[in-house]
Amino acid sequence: MSLKEIGEFGFIRRIGGGCLSRPQGVVRGIGDDAAAFRTDGRLLALVTTDMLVERVHFLRAATGGRDLGHKSLAVNLSDIAAMGGTAREAFVAIAVPDDLSLSYLEELFAGMKALAQAHEVNILGGDTTRSAADLVISVTVYGTVAEAELLTRDGARPGDVIFCTGCLGDSRAGLHLILEEVGADTPALRALLAAHHRPSPHLAEGRFLAGRPGVHAAIDVSDGLSSDVGHIAAQSRVGARLVADDIPVSEQLQDYCRRFGRSALEYALAGGEDYTLLVAAAAEAAGDLARDFEKAFERPLHAIGVITAGAGIELVEPGGRIRPIPPTGWDHFKRS
């Protein structure tokens, strides 16, 4: 059997046993956006790690050092956001091929430091080593959260409203522009590229949601909306119904889709790397939550569906027809 056959999530299930030798104090281990564990203080510690690999996650020729540094930290900060936490310290391990210039590397760290500073995160250490082939960056972020405010994937309940904190699909369109070597010749296309290269971790949004009553579950959209709703549904043992017309897509994505003959809905559902947050919140809290979110962030919290008692994810299509949708988001190995 190969990793390709069982996929990333199959592998995680397979090696998950025997990982806890001291389970007391572990609030979340493998399987959520970040691990959460008790320390000798009042707050939980959160730790997440994400690795970006050349020719798998990015093409060096198409990715500036500054963008790559930004993104490699941003994807980790987004995991802390999805747990409702405050990001505090970052650690950067990097494997550097001989043909990488020092200036690229300095740009990479400049991009990382700028994002770190914007979120009051320290870069406290790491490891710098050679690589015989590809550039590899592995960032680990430590954060904190009060146990009562921890957001996890497994708390969604039937009837909950599913919200997302921003538009979906832009990043996948940006990736398409890169892979097809389309020049980003308009502000709209440049915005799509930026969504792919420089995602904004929704840390403030995560903190806002973590402190609110009735928020039951959260995840960040990294694999793709359908997959990530699927993770919440599977871990909460519920189903979900998304409403196509309510899924927020940007004007630039709509322009792009008209120009290149693509479906914005498909990009929003299956694209991935959006790094907005998805949350499931009690219906009775939903109105206040959306109103207060909009007041705090000056943009809407988008209600895009509901949690159902069944299993599986359904989509209400624009015409009203309901169809099941597969978790078509990203699995590194199954897609390879």
Added chain:
Amino acid sequence: MSLKEIGEFGFIRRIGGGCLSRPQGVVRGIGDDAAAFRTDGRLLALVTTDMLVERVHFLRAATGGRDLGHKSLAVNLSDIAAMGGTAREAFVAIAVPDDLSLSYLEELFAGMKALAQAHEVNILGGDTTRSAADLVISVTVYGTVAEAELLTRDGARPGDVIFCTGCLGDSRAGLHLILEEVGADTPALRALLAAHHRPSPHLAEGRFLAGRPGVHAAIDVSDGLSSDVGHIAAQSRVGARLVADDIPVSEQLQDYCRRFGRSALEYALAGGEDYTLLVAAAAEAAGDLARDFEKAFERPLHAIGVITAGAGIELVEPGGRIRPIPPTGWDHFKRS
């Protein structure tokens, strides 16, 4: 300018600026064996990360999965040991090439879990992704230590005795056997291979030393004795004098050196990857420290030299002649 010209340590100096956006609470950032920072509890948090890259740190054909899993965690536990800490949680990011078998990967995790369990460490999370070429493993370990017991590199004082907690040079001899494809046909050669593949992190030794009066500085021997004493000396702004005859080398290393015409002293000084601890301790505490260490661990704590007021590292040769020694240990980029 390239990374090769300025080296790993030159690069770390170059990118070290601007890493702290919230310096309060940071006890140690970049430049020690692990970062140390305050949390809302009584204990300091320690975090370290080390990346192992195929064709740079190991050859897959010569390294079993179980050994590789063991080592990738061990090198991180050793960093926690060098800070005097208790290792608690581990996070594993891994980039997997398509031609790696699932069974190799399962062995890798089995090796890691066995070592984790031996030290009551949890594996709490990570990231599993594809690699287009090499197998890359990046492990991050979180640990704790009371601030009063923290061991750092920068506290050595002239007159301190330099101790090490075990034999040096075996790992480098094991690497030689691998690179030269020499079959390990005797128990002695197998012991050298094991020293390279399955180093033992000196966590208990680190905890013992951290709790003792007069221990001023510590580091683990990863780059090589001369380099690692050099790190203590540079960061403490002192010099060091090592006594060749006092540097502990194993019987199997002596056998090996006779057979292959090598110098055990050279391997001990410049080999690296030994993962014993080096400490500098006040002369007046040295006697009790060595006696109590031997009582606790049933093997000697080796006094191998003294900290001097000068700069640079000197070696007292077997004949009594004193010569300066360069920091000939490992720098990934300068050696490349």
